[in-house]
Amino acid sequence: MIEFLLVLTCFLLAMTVGAAFIYYKRLQEVKEKYLEAKEVVGDIVISFNKELSRQAESMASVSRRAETAYLRSEVLERKLDELEKKLEGLESNxxxxxxxxxxxxxxxxxDRKRLEELKDKVRELEELSYHVAVEGDEDIVEPAPAVPIPIRRDKVLSSLTSTELAVLEILAKEGPKTAPQIRDRIKLTREHTARLMKKLYERGFLERDTSKIPYSYRIKEEMLRLLKREERSE
Known part of the structure; x- marks a missing residue:
């Protein structure tokens, strides 16, 4: 009986030691897992803290940038106001x-209109002085002299120079013309042409229109018929 109890006690003791060993081993495993989990959690916390720090720095940077942008916007707004005032002044100027x-x-x-009017007046005065210088103190409106054309044609034509005949032919073919227009055709000086036209007028070969400056000359009907008869006879 005592031996049985002793064996039973030894068996129970062995079971207790085995259970204690298994429990201790599991405790060690749990401790190791705890330590591993603690390290993982620590890494996570450290990483999270670092991320929070980066976010905080980023927020601070954004805040500084926003503040700088706000200050710049105020400066820009003031400059825009100044530019608007300057633009208003420029628009006014x-x-x-x-x-x-x-x-x-x-x-x-x-002034240009007045200058053109002055040019016209100067031109009229030049034409007027042109006639006054050649014809003396004659009136602007004067009757044609009643100098009869000689009856005999040969004497009429023989008394005229080639230049005078050329002038009469121009007037007979082309109609009334001024002294400057005749001058351009016969290529004489202004004074010479004026004296020539005056001579033909005073001798009764031409009629003169003094209603406007420069004077306009036309051949008399008698002289025109005489020249036409002379052409037919030739």
């Missing part, structure tokens, strides 16, 4: 300049 330019252009056009 431009409008004044435009008005001045328009006034000067209007004045220039008026």
């Amino acid at each position: 431009l409008e004044k300049f435009r008005k001045q330019v328009n006034e000067k252009l209007a004045g220039a056009l008026e």
